[in-house]
Amino acid sequence: xxxxxxDEFKVGDIVFAEQPGYMPWPATLxxxxxxxxxxxxxxxNDYMRxxxxxxxxxxxxxxxxxxxxxxxxxxxxxxxxxxxxxLKGCSDDxxxxxxxxxxxxxxxxxxxxxxxxxxxxxxxxxQRQIELDYVHKVxxxxxxxxxxxxxxxxxxxxxxxxxxxxxDYEAAHAAFEQLLQMPVSQLLLVRNFEGVDSIRQLCRxxxxxxxxxxxGNGNANAAIVIRSQANKLxxxxxxxFKRPYTKPDFWSEFTWLSDxxxxxxxxxxxxxx
Numbered sequence: 001x002x003x004x005x006x007d008e009f010k011v012g013d014i015v016f017a018e019q020p021g022y023m024p025w026p027a028t029l030x031x032x033x034x035x036x037x038x039x040x041x042x043x044x045n046d047y048m049r050x051x052x053x054x055x056x057x058x059x060x061x062x063x064x065x066x067x068x069x070x071x072x073x074x075x076x077x078x079x080x081x082x083x084x085x086x087l088k089g090c091s092d093d094x095x096x097x098x099x100x101x102x103x104x105x106x107x108x109x110x111x112x113x114x115x116x117x118x119x120x121x122x123x124x125x126x127q128r129q130i131e132l133d134y135v136h137k138v139x140x141x142x143x144x145x146x147x148x149x150x151x152x153x154x155x156x157x158x159x160x161x162x163x164x165x166x167x168d169y170e171a172a173h174a175a176f177e178q179l180l181q182m183p184v185s186q187l188l189l190v191r192n193f194e195g196v197d198s199i200r201q202l203c204r205x206x207x208x209x210x211x212x213x214x215x216g217n218g219n220a221n222a223a224i225v226i227r228s229q230a231n232k233l234x235x236x237x238x239x240x241f242k243r244p245y246t247k248p249d250f251w252s253e254f255t256w257l258s259d260x261x262x263x264x265x266x267x268x269x270x271x272x273x
Contacts, residue, residue: 199230
């Protein structure tokens, strides 16, 4: 793609922004700096400084290049594009239709009529009891924590092996193999929010275009394998949580449950002064 110039953007624009090691992602430009801009990625809500050379307008021309069938196979990217289309003024139906058409070229999309189910309001006084009941229930899975030390070690291995400046795909692949064979539970996952978030981010992992110093392993095929393994692992994580969710999507549900667990666990076991 052509290199954009700083004067092509203004604060508040929705753009595609690319971080080294990741695919271009829709983001909001929050601040213009001398050599780049501060952006907030849509859906993930991460803040990053991105060079103008790695930033492109969110328009039809660049959507044709970036929003591909392959990219839309990743749930987080799909959600980000749906959210971005809504922010750009599309109706929910038009946003869904656009994504569906990109994923099924030439097919006719017949939208399903949503079920007329109104959410059941939860009394304010009952919310704390719901959260306490969840914590007591999930703590019964304590036997699953026998693998927690290894889980954390393998996640940390991935963090060390897949950085912006260094990539050891062989070690990362081995760590994923261990994680994919490991029994996981809701308790293990809600206790390790940052680890789950690391895997979620690797679901959109992509090779950098700059020369690597990683013994020749920095190539597109290796990155595709990493991305595939991350998505398989994330699917296993998702399968631990039963539908229907009480929140709009899995990540919102997981974030709430993890926060609930950690908050009440602190209450149950206060730190010594």
